[in-house]
Amino acid sequence: MSGAGNPTDLLVSRHVRAGRGDRIACADAEHGAMTYAELERAAARYAGALTAAGIAPGSRVLVVSDDSVAMVVTILGLWWHGSVPVPVHPTLHDSDIAAIAANCAAAAVRLAVAPDRADRLVAMLGIAETPAVVLDLGEASDPTRPAHFAPDAELLVQYTSGSTGHARGVRHTLTGIRAVLAGFGSVLGLTPDDVVLSTAKLSFGYGFGNALLFPLAAGASAVLLAGPADPFAVAAAVQRHRPTVLCAVPRTYATLLQLARAGKPVDLSFVRRAVSAGEHLPVDLADQLTETFGIALINGLGATEILHIVVATDPAAAPNGSLGRSVPGARITVRDESGAVLPDGLQGRLHVAGDSVALGYVDKRATKPIFADGGVYTGDIGYRDAAGDLHYLCRADDLLNLGGYKVAPQEIEAVIRAVPGVADCAVVASRDGHALEEAVAHVVAAQGQDAEAIRKAVRTAFKHDLAPYKRPSRIELHEVLPTTSVGKLARFRLRGSGVVTSNGRAPHDDSADLEESA
Secondary structure, eight states: OOSSBOHHIIIIIHHHHTTOTTSEEEEETTTEEEEHHHHHHHHHHHHHHHHHTTOOTTOEEEEEOOSSHHHHHHHHHHHHHTOEEEEEOTTSOHHHHHHHHHHHTOSEEEEOSOHHHHHHHHHHHOSEEOOOOOOSOOOOSSOOOOOOBOTTSEEEEEEOOOTTSOOOEEEEEHHHHHHHHHTHHHHHTOOTTOEEEESSOTTSHHHHIIIIIHHHHHTOEEEOOOSOOOHHHHHHHHHHHOOSEEEEOHHHHHHHHHHHHTTOOOOOTTOOEEEEOSSOOOHHHHHHHHHHHOOOEEEEEEOGGGSSEEEEOOTTSOOOSSOBEEOTTOEEEEEOTTSOBOOTTOOEEEEEESTTSOSEESSHHHHHHHSOTTSEEEEEEEEEOTTSOEEEEEEGGGOEEETTEEEOHHHHHHHHHTSTTEEEEEEEEEEOTTSOEEEEEEEEEOTTSOHHHHHHHHHHHHHHHSOGGGSOSEEEEESSOOBOTTSOBOHHHHHSSOOOOTTSSOOOOOHHHHHHHO
């Protein structure tokens, strides 16, 4: 799986040539199902429209769209034409979309938003709007041959989800796409009979692989969900489409578990494989999901800079709290601040080398410190155990420095989650009155629980289960924790000022209680 070519051949046309053109490639609630033959014809038609509109091959084209059959056609049509899609989600603010368009120097934009917003964005962006995607398919008039991409030429720009508040454009290649298909694709093990449903969106690396690359490469079928991935919508989509493979972030699985425990119908009996990535999967949550739903979970770690998952657990084994091991083709090391490889047992920065590593960022000035030492630093802190399994501790920018001690917030969060009546939690760094770093615990009480009683129980757990220097200075109560558009915890929002607690009051300061316990 090497050499030049075009992704549309790898993902669509080869299935048509092999006589599988009548199989369902993708489906959504608005358009319905589209076969591989129809998808090929629609992509060729859209490429022809791009040529007629004067969109230059090789140019970057911003695609502002929620997940849909039309978005898949847009991306494939842009590739067919030889352009570089830059997918972003429409929930982004207009100013964020404008900043991305300027950052990547987009030559045109494809807008799948309300007409009044489309007019506003076109005026704001000052670039051409591409032709509309036509999904009522007749024969394409004299379709052109797909464009040729060199193996290491840019063919996709993905902007990071911004869980740290700073999105960057990552430049991917055909070599990278082939690498993830041979890497995590071999672990996932899709067949043409699989139906894949991803709650993560196409505009983000995790969702792009789940809902486009892996299912289409396998000749399988992808279910495309528009709108927010709230638990009721996901549960309804699961019941309607009966996917055999489900891909989501841990928080989505947790909300499905809550629905099931509340007596709502959540049937995952037809799911043969479930993938969890995007944030840390607590081992107790994995155990509860297996016990309740009987699903086999793959826990994985990836990053936009490496296109998709590069470390994964064995799908035949129950998650044990680790991230598992490198997927084929990925080389993972744990390194110190100087870039030296650390021995097993010592924590450091995760470094990934291999063909899925991107070319770098659109902003070349941001590339050097991240893309270094023959690969890329994912921004995660972890260690490798004696058995060879990798373990995740936290994001590098989430690591707490408490009185000179480095503490992973997940260690404190594990204590909070063990308290009966806690529905969710997060621990982040803040600053005290002397501008010194302190830990703040943000806690969500389960429905029907007394929030103040939960606060007291969490405080007691800190006294019993944490060393004094690890104990948060404050406990703040929330009705819900903020998330990004892909459902990941948005820690950067919790670090800001002016957070809203469940009772509408200023955050409660537990420093006196906790200092006394120390």
